[in-house]
Amino acid sequence: MASSLRSLLPRSSNSLLTRQLPAKCLAQRRSYATPNLQAPDASDAKLKAIDLSQLQTTKTTTPKDLIPHDQLIFGRTFTDHMLSLEWTAGEGWLAPHITPYQNLSLDPATCVLHYAFEAFEGMKAYKDKSGQVRLFRPDKNMARLNKSSARIALPTFDGDTFIELLKEFCRVEERFIPSLYIRPNIIGTQRTLGVGPPGSALLYVIASPVGPYYPTGFKAISLEATTYAVRAWPGGVGASKLGANYAPCIVPQMQAAQRGFHQNLWLFEDVDGATGRKEDFVTEVGTMNLFACVVGRDGRKELMTAPLDGTILEGVVRDSILALARERLVPEGWKVSERRFTMREIAEAADEGRLMEVFGSGTAAVVAPVRSIGWKGRLIGCGLPEDREVGEVTKRMKDWIEGIQYGEEEHPWSVKI
Amino acid sequence: MASSLRSLLPRSSNSLLTRQLPAKCLAQRRSYATPNLQAPDASDAKLKAIDLSQLQTTKTTTPKDLIPHDQLIFGRTFTDHMLSLEWTAGEGWLAPHITPYQNLSLDPATCVLHYAFEAFEGMKAYKDKSGQVRLFRPDKNMARLNKSSARIALPTFDGDTFIELLKEFCRVEERFIPSLYIRPNIIGTQRTLGVGPPGSALLYVIASPVGPYYPTGFKAISLEATTYAVRAWPGGVGASKLGANYAPCIVPQMQAAQRGFHQNLWLFEDVDGATGRKEDFVTEVGTMNLFACVVGRDGRKELMTAPLDGTILEGVVRDSILALARERLVPEGWKVSERRFTMREIAEAADEGRLMEVFGSGTAAVVAPVRSIGWKGRLIGCGLPEDREVGEVTKRMKDWIEGIQYGEEEHPWSVKI
Numbered sequence: 001m002a003s004s005l006r007s008l009l010p011r012s013s014n015s016l017l018t019r020q021l022p023a024k025c026l027a028q029r030r031s032y033a034t035p036n037l038q039a040p041d042a043s044d045a046k047l048k049a050i051d052l053s054q055l056q057t058t059k060t061t062t063p064k065d066l067i068p069h070d071q072l073i074f075g076r077t078f079t080d081h082m083l084s085l086e087w088t089a090g091e092g093w094l095a096p097h098i099t100p101y102q103n104l105s106l107d108p109a110t111c112v113l114h115y116a117f118e119a120f121e122g123m124k125a126y127k128d129k130s131g132q133v134r135l136f137r138p139d140k141n142m143a144r145l146n147k148s149s150a151r152i153a154l155p156t157f158d159g160d161t162f163i164e165l166l167k168e169f170c171r172v173e174e175r176f177i178p179s180l181y182i183r184p185n186i187i188g189t190q191r192t193l194g195v196g197p198p199g200s201a202l203l204y205v206i207a208s209p210v211g212p213y214y215p216t217g218f219k220a221i222s223l224e225a226t227t228y229a230v231r232a233w234p235g236g237v238g239a240s241k242l243g244a245n246y247a248p249c250i251v252p253q254m255q256a257a258q259r260g261f262h263q264n265l266w267l268f269e270d271v272d273g274a275t276g277r278k279e280d281f282v283t284e285v286g287t288m289n290l291f292a293c294v295v296g297r298d299g300r301k302e303l304m305t306a307p308l309d310g311t312i313l314e315g316v317v318r319d320s321i322l323a324l325a326r327e328r329l330v331p332e333g334w335k336v337s338e339r340r341f342t343m344r345e346i347a348e349a350a351d352e353g354r355l356m357e358v359f360g361s362g363t364a365a366v367v368a369p370v371r372s373i374g375w376k377g378r379l380i381g382c383g384l385p386e387d388r389e390v391g392e393v394t395k396r397m398k399d400w401i402e403g404i405q406y407g408e409e410e411h412p413w414s415v416k417i
Numbered sequence: 418m419a420s421s422l423r424s425l426l427p428r429s430s431n432s433l434l435t436r437q438l439p440a441k442c443l444a445q446r447r448s449y450a451t452p453n454l455q456a457p458d459a460s461d462a463k464l465k466a467i468d469l470s471q472l473q474t475t476k477t478t479t480p481k482d483l484i485p486h487d488q489l490i491f492g493r494t495f496t497d498h499m500l501s502l503e504w505t506a507g508e509g510w511l512a513p514h515i516t517p518y519q520n521l522s523l524d525p526a527t528c529v530l531h532y533a534f535e536a537f538e539g540m541k542a543y544k545d546k547s548g549q550v551r552l553f554r555p556d557k558n559m560a561r562l563n564k565s566s567a568r569i570a571l572p573t574f575d576g577d578t579f580i581e582l583l584k585e586f587c588r589v590e591e592r593f594i595p596s597l598y599i600r601p602n603i604i605g606t607q608r609t610l611g612v613g614p615p616g617s618a619l620l621y622v623i624a625s626p627v628g629p630y631y632p633t634g635f636k637a638i639s640l641e642a643t644t645y646a647v648r649a650w651p652g653g654v655g656a657s658k659l660g661a662n663y664a665p666c667i668v669p670q671m672q673a674a675q676r677g678f679h680q681n682l683w684l685f686e687d688v689d690g691a692t693g694r695k696e697d698f699v700t701e702v703g704t705m706n707l708f709a710c711v712v713g714r715d716g717r718k719e720l721m722t723a724p725l726d727g728t729i730l731e732g733v734v735r736d737s738i739l740a741l742a743r744e745r746l747v748p749e750g751w752k753v754s755e756r757r758f759t760m761r762e763i764a765e766a767a768d769e770g771r772l773m774e775v776f777g778s779g780t781a782a783v784v785a786p787v788r789s790i791g792w793k794g795r796l797i798g799c800g801l802p803e804d805r806e807v808g809e810v811t812k813r814m815k816d817w818i819e820g821i822q823y824g825e826e827e828h829p830w831s832v833k834i
Contacts (some may be wrong), residue, residue, distance in 0.1 A: 066500070075526070077611025084523055103522040104530075108499055108623050113521075113604055116533040116660035152664040153671065183610060187530055188664075193600060193625060195491025195704055197667055206525050208610060230652030235645065237665045243533035244661035247569040248606070248654045250614055254570060287612055 019024065047092025050085060050161045054095035057170065062100075067373055069178065071131075074209040074364060079173040079180070083165055084204035087155045087191075089197075096165055098172055100313035101206065105190040111198050117188025118243035119148035122363040124210075125170045125180040125417070128407030132169050135415045136405045138163045140316045141184070148240040149186050153197035162203075167417040169205055176209040181364070213365045220371035221360075223265040223285055224256035225343060227376065231266040231284065232311035235245060237312050263360075265290070265373055268311055269344065279342040280375070283311055283329060289359030291319040292346060293383070293393050295354040302335040303393065309340075317361040317401065324400050329393070343375050350380045357391025358382040366389065366401050369394045423746060444766065464509030467502060467578045471512035472585065479517075486595065489628040491781060496590040497599070500582055501621035503606075504572045506614075513582055515589055520625065524581065524608040528615050534605025535660035536565035539780040542597040542834070543586045545824030550587050550594055553822045555580045557733040558601070566603050566659040570614035579620075584834035586622055593626040600624065600782070630782045635807040637788035638777075639707065640682040640702055641673035644793065648683040648701065649728040655700075658728050663704075670703060680777075682707070682790060685728055686768070696759040697792070700728055705777035705785060706735040709763060710800075710810050712771040719752040720810065721728045724756075729779025734778040741817050748812070760792050768798045775799040784815045784821075 060080045067077060082101050086094045101353045111117050121141045126134050142159025150156050166182065173180065184205045188198030200305075229252045231236020231245070238245060256264035263286035272279045283306050284290055291305045303325050306312050349355040358370040368391040373380045384391060390398075404411040477497045484494055499518045503511045528534050538558040543551050559576025567573050583599065588599065601622045605615030646669045648662070649655020655662060666681075673681035680703035689696045700723050701707055708722045720742050723729050742753045766772040777785040786807040790797045801808060807815075821828040 055797055073611075102540060103524055105520045105522055107520055108518070108602070108621055109495060109600075109625075113535055114537050114660055115662045115663035116535060116600055120531050120535060151668060153667040181610070183526075183531070185525070185531055193598070194490075194669075195663055195667070197671060204525055208526075228652065230650060233647055233650035233653065235647030236650065236653075242661075242664065244659075245660065246532035246612055247534045248661055250570040251568060253612075254614060261736060316552070329619055367774070373502055417639070 013349065044193075046277045047089075048094070050093045050096065050157050050165070052096070052161055052164050055098065055165065056095060057098040057168075057172065058099040058100065059172070066176065067209065069211050070215055072209055074181065074210055075183075075208050079176045079207045079209065079357065081169070081172055082204055082206050083169045084202060085165075087201040087203065089199040093155075093157060097143045098169060104202070104204075106189070108190075109193055110120070111190045111192070112187035114193065115195060115241070116244045117152055117154060117198050117201075118185065119145060119152060119154060120185040120241055120243065121145045123166075123182040123184070124363060124405070125177055125182060125207075126405045126407070127174075127177045127179070130407075132407060133174060133417045134407055135163070135166065135170070135417065137316050137320065137413045138166060138415055140319065144241055144314060144316070145184060145186065148242055151237060151240045152188075152242060152244075154186050154188055154201050157203065163295070163415070166205065167369075170206070170417045173207055175194060176207070179210050181208045181210045210364075218369055218395075220369040220384055220389045221262035222260070222371055223263055223373045224259060224261035225265045225267055225273070225280065225373055225375040225402065226252045226256065227267065227280070228252075232268070232269065234310050236310070239308065239312060239314055241313060245313075249286075261374060265333040265375075276328060279344055281340050281342055282306060282346065284313060285360045285368075285370070287315065288362035288365070289315040290316075290358065290360055291321065292349075292358045293347075293391065294342065294349045295356060296335070297354075300335055301333065301356070302337055303329060304337040304339060304341055307338040307340060315361055315363075317363060317366060320401055321361055321367075321397050324397065328400070346373070347378070347380050350382070351417075355381075357384065357394055359394040359397075361397075367394050367398045400416075419628060421541070435787075442668045444492045446722050457472060465511070467510045467513065467574050467582070469513070469581050472515065472582065473512060474515040474585075474589065476589070477517035483593065484626065484719070486628050487632055488589070491627055492598065492600075492625045494625060496593045496626065498589055499621055499623050500586045502574075502582075504520040504574075504618045506616040509543040510572075510574060515586060518774075521619070521621075523606070526608045527605075528607045528609070529604035531610065532605070532612060532619075533573060533659070533661045534569055534615050535602065536562060536569060536571060536604065537600060537658055537660065539658075540583075540599040540601070541780060542594055542599060542624075543822045543823070543824070544591075544594045544596070547824075550591060550834045551581070551822065551824055552583065552587070552834060554737065554830045555583060555832055557736065559830075561658060561733070562601060562603065564724055565659055568654060568657045569605075569661075570616050571603050571605055574620065580832070583622065585834045586624070590624055593624070596627050596629075598625045598627045604797060608765065627781075635786055636800055637786040637806045638679035639788055640680055640790045641676060641678035642682045642684055642697065642790055642792040643669045643673065644684065644697070645669075647685065650685070651727055653727070656725065656729060656731055658730060658829060662730075666703075676791070678791060682792075687800055689759065696761055698757050698759055699763065701730060701760060702777045702785075702787070705729065705779035705782070706732040707775065707777055707787075708735075708738065708760065709766075709775045710773040710808065711762075711766045712773060713752070714771075717752055718750065718773070719754055720746060721756060721758055724755040724757060732778055732780075734780060734783060737818055738778055738784075738814050741814065745817070760790075763790070764792065764797050765797070772798075772800045774801065774811055776808065776811040776814075783784055783818050784811050786811045 054292040085096045124142050139396040146156040186203045189200045189202050252264045265285045266283045267280040268283050360368040370382050502513045540558050563573040603620045606617045606619050607615040669681045682702045684697040685699045685700050775787040787799045820826040
């Protein structure tokens with residue numbers, strides 16, 4: 001079919017068909033609630049899957065000095081090695097390599113540099129008291145990276161096999177861990193300017209040793225609700241961890257910072273079905289998901305976060321918090337909700353003394369307590385007394401999750417390497 | 418102010434303040450109609466502007482063979498050289514270089530590869546009958562690149578100076594021209610994973626010799642209206658020429674191609690103020706702007722295209738078509754409109770025999786005639802008789818614009834190098 005289509009295209013046009021389209025891609029119906037829109041899958045049966053047995057490791061001859069744990073800055077220094085795998089549309093996944101950390105040599109026409117063919121993940125490795133290195137829910141990161149990659153016509157891969165490669169990479173870099181931020185990244189490497197699905201890609205992993213996020217204890221942050229720019233839209237790509245979602249967010253964050261806030265809060269203006277009024281729905285904060293703890297007018301405590309409607313990044317920590325809340329807070333009488341909620345609702349809860357606490361969630365910080373939100377000229381206090389930096393639920397969530405991450409609590413989410 | 422803000426940030430956080438924020442960034446009011454959102458400007462008086470006199474040129478010792486004009490494929494082969502300029506937040510623009518075309522050496526943590534700090538332009542150089550090389554409205558491309566760049570916290574530059582560099586680059590590459598596609602691209606080059614404004618960038622230009630877009634005459638294309646994904650939205654970055662706007666568009670284009678259409682047509686679903694009904698507003702086609710010629714129910718001919726509301730790329734050819742239409746079609750009785758219009762309006766005009774022609778516009782093709790649009794299960798004929806590949810207005814626009822581009826008509830838009 002692709003070849004007959006190709007003959008329909010005007011010569012010299014930017015062909016969209018630089019690679020064969022398999023027949024299994026079906027027509028989609030109008031549904032903005034479907035964040036799973038995928039490329040015709042590149043993981044053709046003819047193409048090679050990732051082959052663990054082909055891994056080639058070349059160790060560095062100039063190992064780096066370790067930086068003291070308390071002097072580490074997030075993402076600024078990297079370990080000795082990197083893991084990389086090339087993919088081509090003709091062959092599939094080529095042999096994986098662990099090599100010394102080194103520059104990539106890219107043709108200036110490479111499509112990642114022009115059209116943002118790039119998707120990434122953020123993960124961490126932790127060393128427990130017995131010296132065992134652990135990953136946290138790596139299957140979730142693999143599933144999300146595959147979904148992100150497919151959404152922009154980059155290849156997918158077998159997540160379990162890739163986790164085995166990650167484990168080997170962590171073994172090689174073990175001396176950098178008590179905790180290590182791991183960054184898998186996939187980029188399109190086709191060297192032509194026609195806008196189409198990349199015929200080649202590079203999946204690589206680098207890692208940055210990280211210190212404690214809050215070395216001197218929690219510091220609650222202030223947020224500015226952004227009312228002049230919108231991060232994501234139904235039918236867009238806001239649910240995927242694409243490079244494309246990040247650069248456009250910097251200016252609003254800088255503007256929030258300039259007005260004295262730590263981060264910006266992303267809203268989505270929409271009609272509230274219940275009232276027919278336009279409202280500012282709360283979505284995400286900076287690069288984190290957002291949770292609010294509110295006492296309802298019925299006196300019941302509710303932990304809420306925005307639903308996965310395609311405009312919210314599907315955070316692994318978000319998912320973990322929801323699961324832990326359902327397991328451990330619901331028996332205490334809490335209601336746990338994935339639902340749309342508005343700034344008006346937050347402001348009213350604050351006015352009536354019902355806003356208990358607000359926090360962000362993400363891989364880097366696990367949780368980030370929020371002191372206040374600036375919205376439409378007012379500053380909403382989020383329930384923290386002036387002399388406290390963290391609320392009770394926020395603190396408990398961090399303790400629970402870090403307990404699992406560092407193996408203090410044995411849990412299926414923590415995967416030993 | 419920035420330093421006092423910095424002290425408020427939690428240690429080890431992803432600082433958003435890696436570079437000094439000047440005081441001139443003012444608060445913005447809620448206005449999704451403002452596509453001009455800019456970064457705190459990096460072109461600080463302390464920083465160096467581009468200095469033309471510092472240009473260093475190193476010619477290749479291995480010039481490429483010229484490919485016959487009719488065998489050229491868009492964006493597949495490149496000229497002998499590239500132009501490049503580095504920028505740093507501390508110094509500003511460093512000396513420009515013309516060097517042999519060569520790979521970039523990028524740290525795998527470089528921010529363009531993770532967060533899509535990238536913006537580009539598409540321009541063309543043409544040789545007229547007397548052998549004079551010309552650019553078409555390069556000031557428009559410079560203005561747009563600066564706007565795109567500022568929107569994602571990349572540096573801006575003096576457009577006139579950069580045009581002088583482009584001219585010099587074209588002189589060096591003159592042997593590749595009767596027509597040359599020129600690709601300025603700017604990328605963030607900071608080598609850290611913290612999400613913040615890049616502290617360094619690279620602005621570079623590569624060029625691809627191109628043949629005629631329609632070597633055997635016009636070929637009208639078919640479009641599939643995409644109803645399951647959205648390209649751009651109010652408050653987003655759809656008006657800027659960012660890499661971030663391209664990768665997410667590939668899958669819908671592949672799906673349209675698989676169903677036998679040449680390209681997809683982007684819609685924006687919104688309430689029509691006049692009727693209160695939800696409608697599919699027409700925005701852009703693939704990587705082009707879209708125009709429709711309709712006879713109104715009052716018998717008056719109207720050339721229409723979507724307005725610059727922040728969801729439409731501000732095409733240079735789009736702007737040129739509007740200007741020429743106002744100058745040359747309005748005296749013939751045409752109405753020329755930048756206004757929102759719906760698929761329903763197009764379908765009704767087609768049903769009533771009032772749809773005259775539809776065409777896309779962009780730098781590569783200038784104009785692309787549209788034969789039909791698939792929308793909600795029906796195929797709308799766009800006014801072209803079966804035995805014709807182009808409508809009259811489309812053809813006249815191409816002739817007018819190419820006449821100016823190739824210097825057959827002297828016009829201020831055509832800039833001699």
